[in-house]
Amino acid sequence: MLLRPIIALTLLGAFCGFVSAAGAPAASAATDSREVRAWLSRIHEAAARQNFQGIFVVSGGGAVSSARIAHYCEGSNQYERIESLDGQARHVFRHNDVVQTLWPASRVALLEQAQTMTSFPALLQGGVDRLAEIYEVNPQGSERVAGREAHVLMVQPRDAHRFGYRLWSDKASGLLLRSDVINDRNEVLETSAFSEVTIGVKPQVDSVIGPMRKLDGYRIVRPSLTPTRMESEGWGMRQLVPGFREVSCVRRPMESPTSNPQEASAEPVLQTIYSDGLAYVSVFIERFDAQRHQRSIRTAVGATQTLMRRHGDWWVTVVGDVPPATLLMFANGLERKK
Template sequence: MTTRLLASRALALRWLAVVAAGSMFGFAAAQTATPARNAPERTVGEWLARMHEASRLRSYVGTFVVSSGAATFSSARIWHACEGQHQVERVETLTGAPRSTFRRNDDVLTFIPEHRLVRSEKRESLGVFPDLFKSAAGTIGDFYTANRIGSDRVAGFDADVVQLAPKDGLRFGYRIWSEKKSGLVVKLQTLDKDGNVLEQAAFSELQLDAPLKPERIAQQMVVPPGWRVEKAEAQKTTPAAEGWGLKAAVAGFAPMSCYRRVSDGGVLQWIFSDGLASVSLFVEPYDRQRHQQEGAFASGATHTVVRRLQDWWLTAVGEVPVQTLRAFADNLERRK
């Protein structure tokens, strides 16, 4: 698994979903939220459907901050415009190396100034969180419970605070701040089994229903003269056609799609989701020179398990507990 591919996927997971992941504002919702009073109860699916629709139908401009741990954070400026079923988005990093990422529906362009490079790929092949309506959304309630635990203010907006708790140890919990009028997610925390915040993402400043025109943002996607375009080719395939399968399913996680990433050396990517959390299995031929260290690694809520499988090298990545990735690794088998 290449570092570049993992970095590209991490960028998409963080910035293109708006309901991303993140940890640092230093207080728990139970301490800051006003107790809920006489609020109509919604199911898990109803809360998520409302949030999903808000992210699709509302235009906004804001500064988004993602943090994990006491000293790790990043921020970006987001412009999100909607016109009918068409969506255009611009994300400008404010920390770290300069990056500009544009999305027009499923087309994603990332501009990397120091290399005068534009990386082009499809959003669908990135496994972007959440995969609510690509999965069996009706089963989400089998694995999560939802409770409105109060209200709070984020970036000047009143928000419902909703706790999504997992029913097993294969997935993390979430605490979500959803703007009361629109349902747009303005803050999200990813929680471990003890309720500790692993990551947090939040708008520090937000303008809802901003007067943005999609064509204005789309015009900025023109590649400057002299810049190189690197297309991340991902060919749709099936695990069976590639000779892979699972001995047993991992509870709640359904297969979403499978790609052979031609531009990344032919790495196979098999994507799973439970409607909230997603897992990607990257499989490539074992190379003694490049593939040396097996084990499990964590960065905030994102865990990675790397393992040799006979003549193959597996990299399992997801915002899930490490035991979930190990369950996938243990059940992956070569069938031809």
């Protein structure tokens, strides 16, 4: 769960009739693809184009994390500042696609390019082209979140390969104020929500750019991410889970940025990201190491499921906000071609 609220936070216009439909009962007919596109796009664009700051909380599976976030937009430039409020101190600064993550206690700075995955309060992870084929979106009226009036949308999957979502979108700006991940029993697995937020603040660009320039005394870590393709690395999928498509594939270091450089593995791990437009699944492939990879593992924290197991001379880790059976389909579909 920590990946989304702290590290991967990379922050579409009219509602096409949303305001009049928002008060409709939950049993209203499913909306067409153009309305789905307009509603979800407005939410996504607000995360990139609005100036806002506040505190958001992510809870699920008995774990809770919170962070202070500020997002500014000047022209075509975006700036972001995130400060974790729980656990180890961590600060994230972003200027467009340049991201710096600082651990003050260990004096480590991770410098990298923004990755494909997005997270609260951004929404879309792989475009909106086919979302209406995969999800059914219906208005659920309006409620207040963090003191602001919000439209409520229910996003229900059309199959069992993904979770559903309940979204609260600020009426005035479109900004996503709260998001629930819901399973097939209508149970809330995870909630991401602003506990307080101010929208339309004056940009404070120096509060982002300044710390990004002051790295004296920090050990700088620049992970080498090499774009590639699974086929080029000798791997393939016998069959993809319906609705998902590959959106990114890289070879990357496998060590933690705060770990001892002497303990880093010389061989990188292959990471491939798949998305259906809202949900994502990451498949990591690395050489099997009997000392580190002792047994298969399945875990769940909130909506995030993880499956780890051996695949011949390799070790495969599959992570995503999808049902356990979907992770298993990805793992079973993976095959070594050479």
